Amino acid sequence: METKNINLGIFGFGCVGQGLYEVLNRTKGINARIKKICIKDPNKPRPIDMSYFTTDADEILDDPTIDVVVELINETDAAFSIVSKALKNGKAVVSASKRMIAENLPALYQLQVDNKVPFLYEASSCASIPIIRNLEEYYDNDLLNAVEGICNGSTNYILTRIFEDNMSFDEALKKAQELGFAETDPSLDVEGYDPKFKIVILLLHAFGTFVRPEEVFNFGINHLNDFDIQFARQRNSTIKLIGNCRRQNGSVNAYVLPHLVREHNLLYDVYNEYNGVLLESAFTDKQFFVGKGAGGTATGSAVLSDISALLYNYRYEYKKIKQSNQPAFTNDVQLKVYVRYKTPDQVNLTEFYNISEKYESPEYRYVVGTINLQKLKDAAWLKNKEVNLLVLEH
Amino acid sequence: METKNINLGIFGFGCVGQGLYEVLNRTKGINARIKKICIKDPNKPRPIDMSYFTTDADEILDDPTIDVVVELINETDAAFSIVSKALKNGKAVVSASKRMIAENLPALYQLQVDNKVPFLYEASSCASIPIIRNLEEYYDNDLLNAVEGICNGSTNYILTRIFEDNMSFDEALKKAQELGFAETDPSLDVEGYDPKFKIVILLLHAFGTFVRPEEVFNFGINHLNDFDIQFARQRNSTIKLIGNCRRQNGSVNAYVLPHLVREHNLLYDVYNEYNGVLLESAFTDKQFFVGKGAGGTATGSAVLSDISALLYNYRYEYKKIKQSNQPAFTNDVQLKVYVRYKTPDQVNLTEFYNISEKYESPEYRYVVGTINLQKLKDAAWLKNKEVNLLVLEH
Numbered sequence: 209m210e211t212k213n214i215n216l217g218i219f220g221f222g223c224v225g226q227g228l229y230e231v232l233n234r235t236k237g238i239n240a241r242i243k244k245i246c247i248k249d250p251n252k253p254r255p256i257d258m259s260y261f262t263t264d265a266d267e268i269l270d271d272p273t274i275d276v277v278v279e280l281i282n283e284t285d286a287a288f289s290i291v292s293k294a295l296k297n298g299k300a301v302v303s304a305s306k307r308m309i310a311e312n313l314p315a316l317y318q319l320q321v322d323n324k325v326p327f328l329y330e331a332s333s334c335a336s337i338p339i340i341r342n343l344e345e346y347y348d349n350d351l352l353n354a355v356e357g358i359c360n361g362s363t364n365y366i367l368t369r370i371f372e373d374n375m376s377f378d379e380a381l382k383k384a385q386e387l388g389f390a391e392t393d394p395s396l397d398v399e400g401y402d403p404k405f406k407i408v409i410l411l412l413h414a415f416g417t418f419v420r421p422e423e424v425f426n427f428g429i430n431h432l433n434d435f436d437i438q439f440a441r442q443r444n445s446t447i448k449l450i451g452n453c454r455r456q457n458g459s460v461n462a463y464v465l466p467h468l469v470r471e472h473n474l475l476y477d478v479y480n481e482y483n484g485v486l487l488e489s490a491f492t493d494k495q496f497f498v499g500k501g502a503g504g505t506a507t508g509s510a511v512l513s514d515i516s517a518l519l520y521n522y523r524y525e526y527k528k529i530k531q532s533n534q535p536a537f538t539n540d541v542q543l544k545v546y547v548r549y550k551t552p553d554q555v556n557l558t559e560f561y562n563i564s565e566k567y568e569s570p571e572y573r574y575v576v577g578t579i580n581l582q583k584l585k586d587a588a589w590l591k592n593k594e595v596n597l598l599v600l601e602h
Numbered sequence: 603m604e605t606k607n608i609n610l611g612i613f614g615f616g617c618v619g620q621g622l623y624e625v626l627n628r629t630k631g632i633n634a635r636i637k638k639i640c641i642k643d644p645n646k647p648r649p650i651d652m653s654y655f656t657t658d659a660d661e662i663l664d665d666p667t668i669d670v671v672v673e674l675i676n677e678t679d680a681a682f683s684i685v686s687k688a689l690k691n692g693k694a695v696v697s698a699s700k701r702m703i704a705e706n707l708p709a710l711y712q713l714q715v716d717n718k719v720p721f722l723y724e725a726s727s728c729a730s731i732p733i734i735r736n737l738e739e740y741y742d743n744d745l746l747n748a749v750e751g752i753c754n755g756s757t758n759y760i761l762t763r764i765f766e767d768n769m770s771f772d773e774a775l776k777k778a779q780e781l782g783f784a785e786t787d788p789s790l791d792v793e794g795y796d797p798k799f800k801i802v803i804l805l806l807h808a809f810g811t812f813v814r815p816e817e818v819f820n821f822g823i824n825h826l827n828d829f830d831i832q833f834a835r836q837r838n839s840t841i842k843l844i845g846n847c848r849r850q851n852g853s854v855n856a857y858v859l860p861h862l863v864r865e866h867n868l869l870y871d872v873y874n875e876y877n878g879v880l881l882e883s884a885f886t887d888k889q890f891f892v893g894k895g896a897g898g899t900a901t902g903s904a905v906l907s908d909i910s911a912l913l914y915n916y917r918y919e920y921k922k923i924k925q926s927n928q929p930a931f932t933n934d935v936q937l938k939v940y941v942r943y944k945t946p947d948q949v950n951l952t953e954f955y956n957i958s959e960k961y962e963s964p965e966y967r968y969v970v971g972t973i974n975l976q977k978l979k980d981a982a983w984l985k986n987k988e989v990n991l992l993v994l995e996h
Contacts, residue, residue, distance in 0.1 A: 237927070345911065477871055489903075491625050498888070517739065533630060
């Protein structure tokens, strides 16, 4: 039950960094204090005393009195080199950079093993939902079948506005940006890259399988039009951008795709900037976690939880990597999908395994059918903004 | 990252014990084996080899090769003495006995401190939801405001049948018993004692406050009649039996009471034997956990997770007990309630702080008003089966 006092060195003081500062200030009983904050622009006005700040990374990385490095910057390469150097210097590291982590998981795992220091990143996946820690700590003995969830707050906010308030996609995106849920360049969110990085991280902690982000197919909500929305409504469904990894026939597959979701599905009721994760296992059936998926203090709070865990010498054990039965990754699974397009030349229907519905009008056409995930991933025709894809509920 | 092999001594081989046996058998990668199972009745037919069984508790408790005692019996006093002796003998203990734990928390805490051995009991609260571990590990730095939840699978199953299938209370109870969700003597469930024991346990891990079960008011669903159900329906609500502990004005209050719940509430969608727990905190707003709250394998799986955690030397830290700011327990809060009765002499309306609605018919009367929780707890008139109580949504 021993605890210690720790000094923090923070990289980045944007939305999450300031959220962490606020959360840390309002929390009693945690023996952590900020010693230094490394920023890029020394001339930007800051809400706290300037003596906290430096622009020299090594002032943190080489300071032997700093125990924990908290990495909260946006640039992937810079983030990786900060985290690597910190771990090599024997410092524990906390990070919220999903992209950097997802792209470097094998190296980051090895750095922890080699340097015997912990690296925690709960805030990188679903912000306030403690999903990594739950997968790490709780499901190691369970026969986990699937992890499925809404892992991106800004697209969920946009979809909620579309379906609850009849907003257009553009209006809803603008509103999300105003509220700070979406980045100025929203493509990582609306094209489904951000949730894919999270799925790559969750896949490792759920099944012990390393997969590179580029192996996982993502398709976002930026092709969505009124016809698709009407199609969903006619089927008593809403649309949710869902990331999924599922064990099937000894392998594991994963993707991020917009789904038609009906009311009985627990994910149906995850609204606004909230995230929701549904676990399916052999013994407990479904377990469901919901929490805020965006916002500075929600994410800052997840970062602080990692810092607090370090005070108690917590580290990820990556138990499933060491088990002998981790499944191989595959895209060789069939999905039942709706594909909407305008003219027949825009899609390649021969790639479908079967087609069960076909609709034609002067304005739009669609098919409902079964297609292999790898074929979808390779389909150049899906890049056309006049073509959209929705997964139908199994 | 060191793990060890452990030998288990199990007390009890009922629903949860057999669930544990099944889960353990189907789980690879956990180095735990059952050495002995202590049962009461040696003549009852058992589904596994008789060499596992003994009727002599000391054959487990005094066996130095047994590392972990798993206590899964029904009798509270016997369970406490088994757990006490096991802890004193330096064995780690896992238990699912909510009543025994809730009634003995201070002693059980002290036994862990004195004997430096872990005692884990995740399965005691909300079965498959890892709520204790989440409160322990994750919320220690958060400004937690409330823990609120559906913590009893059998009453939730009954209420679901009533509201979804228009069953009567008696039909629904019978159905729950047939499915094994309710005990033959269902009073602990339907009168709200079982969820109260869980709330007492959660209160400690959420706020660091010890409270005796008899200090907490519980009122169940066994007074519910068709008039109440109609009242709920008219207000576009369902009824859920909800346990609640909430920090207010520096103190913490708790109770288990049937609530009117509207559709926008996350607890509305917790159906059948599922449990749901909603956490409210300053930084993350609402976090919501859903999972199966009854059934042998769901509970057995939670027990196995505790066993697995022991392999990694996990123990509850009870961090909030050691923090200086744990709130005192109080029943001095106001609740907005509906009270239904038949004749004016059956209730004492002068005890209400105010009354906002009053209804009279030859058959039933009701009032809606505000009343102090302590007054409700002391109200002898609530024992009358012709009087019912529902909390209105705040």
